[in-house]
Each structure stands twice: as C-alpha cells, then as structure tokens.
Amino acid sequence: MAAAVQARIAELRRLIEKANHDYYDLAQPTVGDRDYDLWEQELLRLEAEHPEYATPDSPVRRVAGGTSEGFRKVTHEPPMQSLDKTHAKGELAEFDAFVRKTVQGFTYVVEPKIDGISLSLRYRGGKLVCAATRGNGTVGDDITANVRTIKTIPQLLPADAPQDLEVRGEAYMTREGFLALNARQAAAGLEEFANPRNACAGSLKQLDPRVTAERPLDVILYNAGGTGCDGFASHSEMIAAFRRWGFPVAPWSKAVKTLEEMYAAIDELQSLRHTFRFEIDGAVIKIDERRFYAPLGATAHGPRWARAYKYAPERAETVVEAITVQVGRTGILTPVAELRPTDLAGSTISRATLHNADQIVRQDIRIGDHVWLVKAGDVIPAIDSVIPEKRTGAEKPFVMPSACPVCGGAVARLEGEVAVRCVNPACPAQLQRRLEHFSSRNALDIKALGGKVADALVEKGLVADPLDLFTLDYAALAKLDVGEAGAPRKFGKNAENMRQAVEAARGATLERWLFAIGIPNVGVTVAKDIADAHARFSELADSAVLKDVIENDAKKGKERRILKIKVEAAKAVLAFFASDYGRSFAARMAALGLDPGRAARAAARTEGPLVGAGCVLTGSLSRPRPEYAKLIEQAGGIVQSAVTSRTRYLIAGANVGATKTDKARALGTEVIDEAKLKELLGLTDAVPPAGDAASAVQAPGGVLTQGELF
Ligand SMILES: [Zn+2]
Structure with missing residues (x-):
C-alpha cells in the first residue's frame, strides 16, 4: 500500500516535470490543461495525506518560503x-x-x-x-x-x-x-x-x-x-x-x-x-x-x-503629435505619446507610454519632436531618444495637468512615488478600471465583467462602486447595450452569468477579496499573507497584527522582516480602512452580510489541546514539518508562518539561534522544544517518526524551512 502510494507520487512528479518541460521549453504541450490540473491535484492530495513522502523539490512545492540575508x-x-x-x-x-x-x-x-x-x-x-x-x-x-x-x-x-x-x-x-x-x-x-x-x-x-x-x-x-x-x-x-x-x-x-x-x-x-x-x-x-x-x-x-x-537595434523615426493623459485604477495619471503611425519590428505603432512626468523631463520629449522609436525589450513601444537636430523651435514642452483629465478632480503626488494621482475616489476613469480589477481572475473572477462591460456599467450610471454589483438589477442589465456607437450589442444572457459569478463571489476567500479591493502595495502574495494572519474581513480595519508590523518597524528599524507582512502593505491596508471610502466600504460589506474568511487551509478547530493557539515551527525537527502542521491543526492550533503578538508557541527545533527565540519572547511568545510539543499533542515516543526530516531543504547559510521568516 505504502509502496504503491510512493510509486504513484513518483510517477505524478515525473509526469508533471515532463509536462512542464514540454510546455515551457519545447513549446509543444503534450497534455491538456485538465489532465495537468488533475495530476497536480492528485499529487497535492497524496503529499498532504502522506507527508512522509513530501519533498521540497516536488513540482507542486517549488514555492518554498524563507528569506536570506543578502547573498552568499x-x-x-x-x-x-x-x-x-x-x-x-x-x-x-x-x-x-x-x-x-x-x-x-x-x-x-x-x-x-x-x-x-x-x-x-x-x-x-x-x-x-x-x-x-x-x-x-x-x-x-x-x-x-x-x-x-x-x-x-x-x-x-x-x-x-x-x-x-x-x-x-x-x-x-x-x-x-x-x-x-x-x-x-x-x-x-x-x-x-x-x-x-x-x-x-x-x-x-x-x-x-x-x-x-x-x-x-x-x-x-x-x-x-x-x-x-x-x-x-x-x-x-x-x-x-x-x-x-x-x-x-x-x-x-x-x-x-x-x-x-x-x-x-x-x-x-x-x-x-x-x-x-x-x-x-x-x-x-x-x-x-x-x-x-x-x-x-x-x-x-x-x-x-x-x-x-x-543585431543592430531596430528603431524607427516618427513624430510626437500629442501627449495625452490616461487615468488608471488607482488614479495614476500616465502620459502617453500619440505618434505619427510608423512600422516597427513587424507592427504599426501609434502610441507609446511615457510612464510619468519625470521620464518626459529626463528625456526632454516635447510635443512635435522627431523621435527614435524602439520596442523596449522588443515588446513595448518606447521613445528611445529625441532627434534634437530636427527641432524647429515650434515644439511644446508637456505640462502634467493640474486636474484629472477625466473627472476634473484634484491630483496629488504622493510621497515616495513617481506617479501623480487623481485623488477623487468617485472618478469614473478610476472606477471603470477598479471594477475591471475587482472582477479579474485573481480577484473575484467574474468572467462576464471585462473592460468594455466595466466602462459601460459606469458610463450608464449602473455601478458607482464595485459593491453595487451585489445589488444590481440583472434583469435590467440583460437589456443593456454594451456595443460601440453604431454597433449596438445587448448584454443578454451574460447578465445571468454575471449574476451567478457575483453570487459565487460571496463565498470567495479573504485573500481574493483583499486583492480585489485594489489597495496600493497589496498584490496577490501580500493579500494572501495578510489573509493568513486574519480570520475574517471584519478584523482588518482594526488589526492588531498590522499594527504590530508597523510598531515593530518603527522600533527596530532593520529588523522589520520579523513579520512576513511588509510594513508598506500594513500601512496601506490600515490607511484604506481609515479613509472615508474604506469606512463606507466596510460598512457596506457588513450591510450586505459579507464577511469573507481566510482560506480553509488555516481554518481553526474549536476543540483540542491547542485550541486557538498560534504556533510557529522553526529549525530542524524529527518529523516532516507538514506532518506537525497537520497534528497541530487537528489539536485545534493555528499554524502561523511567522511570530506575531498572537503566537502562543514558538516550537524551536535543533539549530535555532538565540536571536530568533529572543525576538519571539519579546513578543510574548512561549518558546518550547520538540519534546514539549509532543507532550502537548499527546504523542509518546512509542510512535515512530514517519519518514525523515524531509521538509527541510539544505540551503546556503542554514536550513531553509517552509514558512520560516526570521
Ligand atoms: Zn479623476
């Protein structure tokens, strides 16, 4: 039985490795996405059920945690x-x-x-x-x-x-x-x-x-x-x-x-x-x-x-006919060069992003300039340089608008950013892009709601905030014309698909919701880390964990990486919930009965010897880490990836330095050894350890362990 499982795990790893190779390297996919997904799921399941066979080099586990101080x-x-x-x-x-x-x-x-x-x-x-x-x-x-x-x-x-x-x-x-x-x-x-x-x-x-x-x-x-x-x-x-x-x-x-x-x-x-x-x-x-x-x-x-x-770099000469300004999801104003259309590296180019006002000043690009156009990294059209000898004196310098070109609202340049933003949260341009982001694949995954639909919903005044999706009249939406001028197109049965996807989004995890809101500095990974440290959405606005991160940063300067969550992200999330818009968003979530919880992987039990206790595993242990993690969760404990003020136990295996344990104690965490953990879990030494300590990867400068962040 065990041998059969081990053999199947080995076979799945080989199949996945080969599929990755065929797909990424040879560009000749040999399996369909569905088969690939099924293999991946089966392997994940077998490794979870048989942690003794889980190894860090498994293709489904490549994303190991851990940080190193500089590079050896x-x-x-x-x-x-x-x-x-x-x-x-x-x-x-x-x-x-x-x-x-x-x-x-x-x-x-x-x-x-x-x-x-x-x-x-x-x-x-x-x-x-x-x-x-x-x-x-x-x-x-x-x-x-x-x-x-x-x-x-x-x-x-x-x-x-x-x-x-x-x-x-x-x-x-x-x-x-x-x-x-x-x-x-x-x-x-x-x-x-x-x-x-x-x-x-x-x-x-x-x-x-x-x-x-x-x-x-x-x-x-x-x-x-x-x-x-x-x-x-x-x-x-x-x-x-x-x-x-x-x-x-x-x-x-x-x-x-x-x-x-x-x-x-x-x-x-x-x-x-x-x-x-x-x-x-x-x-x-x-x-x-x-x-x-x-x-x-x-x-x-x-x-x-x-x-x-x-090869000689490919470039083409053209003229900057105008510089327009686009407004993005977070209100960032991006200047765009409108170019005399020209062919370059196989495509006709008529626009190139200029990124920000600083960039334009640095390159001294003026409206009317003759410029050399290249493709940045062969992909993005970019102005390489101005051709100054072609200037006639009629060229005009670009001035960043002092008001949002879409809503006319105030703009501001935030500290530490290169970008200028429209600060009007009701700006339609921002709202359209925010709605698109809210529905995107890693957010709430509402497939029927793409860019054009988002534009139409905002233009027609049907949606003034992403949460309006939860109160939208979908029967009326079916009759909405989302076509271009002169080419009408009814939204039709997409409305029902959208309604179902919005309904399903009620059950989406906290990390997806947090990403969907679109807070600056909160990408997919950050959202997951923050979600892992909170049980529910309603905890975020007044989060002790996030406050810890900021306090710790202020106190200890260099040692801020003690927590997995970065201080910029913690500040951004708290600032969001302290803002007028954030407060009204949270109140509206509550009124809609929405309080997303973190993913089931960290769901706590309500009974057991470790009920509610935050536990962090570190150092070399005699059993694979996933096995301990499972046992701790079965005992009602919550396995955390890093010590916070809510961590009750730091389980320190072999080779754990005093700095780590001292830091944990400073946060009020009890430091225990593996024997004490076994005692708490009711394990006796009569139970032989299952497998070797395969959850630790030997890495330069120490043992790289899953989820370890000191
Ligand atoms: Zn605006």
Whole structure:
C-alpha cells in the first residue's frame, strides 16, 4: 500500500516535470490543461495525506518560503567567460579565416544569443544544490532559493545524467510576463522595469524567494560548467543530453559548414527573433566539435572557438503629435505619446507610454519632436531618444495637468512615488478600471465583467462602486447595450452569468477579496499573507497584527522582516480602512452580510489541546514539518508562518539561534522544544517518526524551512 502510494507520487512528479518541460521549453504541450490540473491535484492530495513522502523539490512545492540575508558568494571554476562580440559581419569573416587556418573538418553551430542573465546550476548526487549569477565571471551571487522557484529547472536529475554536474545558461523573463509585471508595478505607483532583462535581474536578486516565484522566469541552458560535461564529443551532443535530462534548451539552432551558410543562418535567426518568448539580441556561433577547443585556445577574455554577433537595434523615426493623459485604477495619471503611425519590428505603432512626468523631463520629449522609436525589450513601444537636430523651435514642452483629465478632480503626488494621482475616489476613469480589477481572475473572477462591460456599467450610471454589483438589477442589465456607437450589442444572457459569478463571489476567500479591493502595495502574495494572519474581513480595519508590523518597524528599524507582512502593505491596508471610502466600504460589506474568511487551509478547530493557539515551527525537527502542521491543526492550533503578538508557541527545533527565540519572547511568545510539543499533542515516543526530516531543504547559510521568516 505504502509502496504503491510512493510509486504513484513518483510517477505524478515525473509526469508533471515532463509536462512542464514540454510546455515551457519545447513549446509543444503534450497534455491538456485538465489532465495537468488533475495530476497536480492528485499529487497535492497524496503529499498532504502522506507527508512522509513530501519533498521540497516536488513540482507542486517549488514555492518554498524563507528569506536570506543578502547573498552568499560562489566561485566559478572555470570562470564564466563572455564571448567576443561584433556588430560587423566582416569580423565574422576574420573569425572564420582564423578557424580555417587552425583546424580542418569542423562544423559551426549558430544559436540565439539570449538577452537575459547568465546563470550556473550545480547538482550534487543528482540534486540541485547551487544556482549562481555570473557576477564578475569569477565570483557570483548564490541565488539558489530564488532559482528553485523556476518550475522548468529540474530539481532532480534522471539516473542516466552525471550525478555531479554543472551546467550554464541564461535566465530570462518572458515577454508576456514582463508586460504583466509592469502593469502591476504601474498600478502600485512603482517604477516600471525598462525591459525584460532588467526585470529578470531584479527578480533573481529578490531577498524574498516568494517574490521571485511570482515572476514569470525561465531559463535556457547552453554551456558546460566545470563538472560532468567532459565526455561529449560535440556541443550538439551535449545540448541533446541537456534536453534529455530535462533542461530547457534553445528552441532553434543550426549547424553550418561555410561562412555563407553562417551568414544565412544569422539572417534567418534575425527574422525569427520576434517569434521567441524571450528576447534575443544576436546570434552565437560556436565550433561544434569539442576536440578543436584546445587547438583554437582562449584569450584572457573568452574562448576563441566561439563568437557573438549582435543585431543592430531596430528603431524607427516618427513624430510626437500629442501627449495625452490616461487615468488608471488607482488614479495614476500616465502620459502617453500619440505618434505619427510608423512600422516597427513587424507592427504599426501609434502610441507609446511615457510612464510619468519625470521620464518626459529626463528625456526632454516635447510635443512635435522627431523621435527614435524602439520596442523596449522588443515588446513595448518606447521613445528611445529625441532627434534634437530636427527641432524647429515650434515644439511644446508637456505640462502634467493640474486636474484629472477625466473627472476634473484634484491630483496629488504622493510621497515616495513617481506617479501623480487623481485623488477623487468617485472618478469614473478610476472606477471603470477598479471594477475591471475587482472582477479579474485573481480577484473575484467574474468572467462576464471585462473592460468594455466595466466602462459601460459606469458610463450608464449602473455601478458607482464595485459593491453595487451585489445589488444590481440583472434583469435590467440583460437589456443593456454594451456595443460601440453604431454597433449596438445587448448584454443578454451574460447578465445571468454575471449574476451567478457575483453570487459565487460571496463565498470567495479573504485573500481574493483583499486583492480585489485594489489597495496600493497589496498584490496577490501580500493579500494572501495578510489573509493568513486574519480570520475574517471584519478584523482588518482594526488589526492588531498590522499594527504590530508597523510598531515593530518603527522600533527596530532593520529588523522589520520579523513579520512576513511588509510594513508598506500594513500601512496601506490600515490607511484604506481609515479613509472615508474604506469606512463606507466596510460598512457596506457588513450591510450586505459579507464577511469573507481566510482560506480553509488555516481554518481553526474549536476543540483540542491547542485550541486557538498560534504556533510557529522553526529549525530542524524529527518529523516532516507538514506532518506537525497537520497534528497541530487537528489539536485545534493555528499554524502561523511567522511570530506575531498572537503566537502562543514558538516550537524551536535543533539549530535555532538565540536571536530568533529572543525576538519571539519579546513578543510574548512561549518558546518550547520538540519534546514539549509532543507532550502537548499527546504523542509518546512509542510512535515512530514517519519518514525523515524531509521538509527541510539544505540551503546556503542554514536550513531553509517552509514558512520560516526570521
Ligand atoms: Zn479623476
């Protein structure tokens, strides 16, 4: 029985790993979403029922908690070198002549040059033990905890792979992911990332792996590291092996013999560059046969058997005809350049966001200017630079409006933000975008309510606040015309779908509701963390937990990470509920009988030896952490991820430093050891521990444990 369960778990993990690989790397999905979901659910269930078989590298558990203080340094042996780069094909001819003079009977391989962040992955005993950035080539940063959140990277190698192995490649952020991330940054009033590469670098250097886990990162491996790759006769054999072992590899490459074929391959790759889900900025040309590496040799800079060719940046000249201002969900005013339509990298561009007034001043963009247009990270049209020699003197500087262009209300620039906001909570432009956000997938998931419908509902005066959805006359809504002028379209039976979705939203979890409100700095992860620390919506307005976070920050400065909830988020939530709008929102929720509770995973029991006691597990324990968590919940306790003033017990396993326990005691928490916990749970030592302490991942600088936040 147990063996059958274990075998099924192993099989599900393999199926999911392979599906991830096929989908993300090969771009050839081999299973439907439904099958994938079913596997994932079955695996989650089996791991919950049999925590003794749960391991942190399981594909459904990649999102481990935990933070590290800065980054440990990793030495690269041999160093991670860079390639000589050229923009001129003439230099490739010189390269070719040098190669031909030195060796005979070789093949070139042309590959995409990915515009990402170089990475090294090390495996010991088949397990991923270290991931590091290139750094200066000799010493990089250890970003293992963050890289573990990238689902396409195998945590375990198949048996036929070298069990001690280092592979090298590039991490990148997908184009779509980059767009979505910038939309979130903008909504929070934060500076947007300039391109996917910057966004990728920023994501890998997060101190909190949970933030990285939310970022759509992926990798492509293309180089041997210091260990495990010596046996291959050719580069292409090595790449084929990488693919077999489950590593994402480049989706395109070409073997060529002559210089002319090399040029053709480089041009072909350039024509394909916009079809990849990652950015490329050129081509890499390598000698395929590895026996020629030694005779070709290396310079101090890099190998002489490979060369990078960089494509010229694509840009187009156009004219800024006007600068208009859009109003977003949180009231942020975004200036947008209205451009003379021009073709760039395969599409016609007529608008480009200018982000904020500072940006316009920095670039000195004026209305009427001739400008160079590029695609930021190949995706978003952006003004690269003004062409000053084309100025006639008739160009006009842009002035940020002093009133909201939609509602005419006051605007303000909040401290610490780059953005100017319309501060009128009844602003129709904000309301439309807020309504759209309220209904979005990670919020209340009301599918029938998209952007156009939100616009129509607000324009027709049917909805003046998202909560109006709960009192809307859906029979009347069915007759609403949501079409464009001249093309009427009745809302029809979508009204009934919407009514049902709104009804279902009454039962949505606290974290969804909290995200749906759209408080600045409260994204999906933050909403979940805050929801985990509260039983019900009605607790939020006067939350002791959130006040603790702020107080702790004020008192201890640097040590504010003692709580999982960030101080900015705590302040934003309390400020929301203290505002006039927040107060009326909360009162209306109560009047509608809405008081969402946190997700069932943390639901407390009403009886048992630990009833109502907040418990935090830390350090190495003799049983898997999920097993203890389950036992504590069965005993009526509440498993918390971090110590707050409401934590009764900190269960300190082995290797827990005095700083942690002292901090907990300062918050009034009792620190107990594992034996005491067993006593409280009524466990005797006659019960053998189930499985090894598999819930702890060995991480640099200590033991990385689920939900541990000190
Ligand atoms: Zn406004």
